[in-house]
Amino acid sequence: MRKTRCGGILIVFGFGIFIYIMLRFTMFDGDKTINTIMPESEIKVNAGKESVLGYHLKKGDQSMHYTILPPLLHIKSYSIVFYNMPSWMTLELTVLDSTRCPNLSQKCTVQRGKDQFEFSKGVIFYGEELPKLCPQKKNGQVWAFFSIESPFLYSVGPQWKNKFSWTITYRRDSDFPCFYGKIKKRETPLTQNYSQIFERKTKNISWAVSNCKTFSKREEYIKKLQNYIDVDIYGRCGKFQCGSRSAGLTDCHKKFAKEYKYYLALENSLCRDYTTEKLFNFFFHDLPMIPIVYGAPNLHEYIPKGTYINVMDYNSPNELAKDLMRIGSNETIYTQYLKEKDRYTAEGFKLEEVLCPMCVKLHETDSSKVISDINTWIWNGTCIKP
Incomplete structure (x- = not known):
């Protein structure tokens, strides 16, 4: 009895394996066999749509197209x-x-x-x-x-x-x-009434500053510069006041741009590539005045020539003052700096x-x-x- 039962189990098990093999390697269309499987394409990924893998099942001259969904792609x-x-x-x-x-x-x-x-x-x-x-x-x-x-x-x-x-x-x-900012050339240069801008400027140099002792020793340089040209210092380090301190555009910047020919954009350190909002504000906000810069030794590599005056280009404060007086007294030369600057704008950091x-x-x-x-x-x- 036990042998008969075991034999029956073996027959059923063997028949099951036979059916599996037949289904694994053949497919049936009615009473005919399709015996060739040909891959059609790789997985196609379309944003927002299901990816589909296609196959052709070919029998002689006839073919049928089947599609299956692959596993979901894993996004890390x-x-x-x-x-x-x-x-x-x-x-x-x-x-x-x-x-x-x-x-x-x-x-x-x-x-x-x-x-x-x-x-x-x-x-x-x-x-x-x-x-x-x-x-x-x-x-x-x-x-x-x-x-x-x-x-x-x-x-x-x-x-x-x-x-x-x-x-x-x-x-x-x-x-x-x-970066604090990146200079970009405008497709169309900004235009302003440059003669009117020049005529309304009655003062030489403005500077808003709150850090009175720096590694660049900018304060010492300006103290010497004041022996040769007027420099109005606003904030904690000077005798003039104009609103609260801010890294962005303030009413003080607007006042300076209207009344003064120059603004001191002097950094606290002299380090490669170190240029802060002090200079970039001129390009962010199209301020119509010439920045006098003191900072990165390689500034010329990323700030366009003719848009600023660099302290490092002069041998002494006296030499700088003489050139500032020359530029500031000539409308053509002065406004050429403004026109050159207006060919550019700047983008802030994102x-x-x-x-x-x-x-x-x-x-x-x-x-x-x-x-x-x-x-x-x-x-x-x-x-x-x-």
Whole structure:
């Protein structure tokens, strides 16, 4: 009895295997067999539509088209966190995808706060407020050093060696440059009544400043310049007052542009690529006056010639003053600077210009690159002392 039952089970099992093999390698159309399977195409991906994989089933002269849905494509998503985001920054971007980042095929989320540190692949540290204790770096994390200020204004301790892979700074050789502004040539130059602008200017130089002792020693230079030409100093470091301090456009800027021929756009440090809103405001807001600049030694590489006067081009304050008097007394020469400047405009920094390429790189890299000493990168041949 047991042998009969076992034999029956074997027969059923064997018949099942036979049916499976027949269905696996043949397909039936009525009472005829179609015996050739030919792939038609690769998976086609269309945004917002289902992807379809097609096949032709061919029998002699006849063919039939079948479609099947492939498995859903897996979209990776990584988290980027600002470990210690500065108080002056606001975070409006929370999701990075192809709608915000044209070159991004994957996805990233952007968050702030130490509580997200454990779960983030990309971690951004604000260099001017680094914590004294360096957190334990997690496997697979990529750390980025972020600063828009001169290295004279902060310090980085030895505990941060061999931690950072990427840099986000004002320097153009950063992994992700973070400029105060970018100059763009206008398709059609701005035009103004330049004669009227020139005629209403009755004063020479204006300067609004609150930091009275700087690494560039700009205050010492201007003190010497005042021996040869009038310089009206507004704010904490001068005797004139004009509203509250702001990095953007103020009524003071409008007043200066109307009454003065020149404005001092002097940086607190003399570092490569370090050019702040002091100069870019002239291009952001089309201010009709000539900026006198003192800052990045390589300024000429990214600010158009003929749109500014550079202190570094003169051997002494006396020499600069003489040239300012010459330019300021000649309408043709003076307004040529304004006309040249009006051929350009500027764009302010957008956070996605850093975060989008950073997200792309997070999906591409194995995070093996590490900067051995971030201080060496920050300081090596980048700044000068007057």
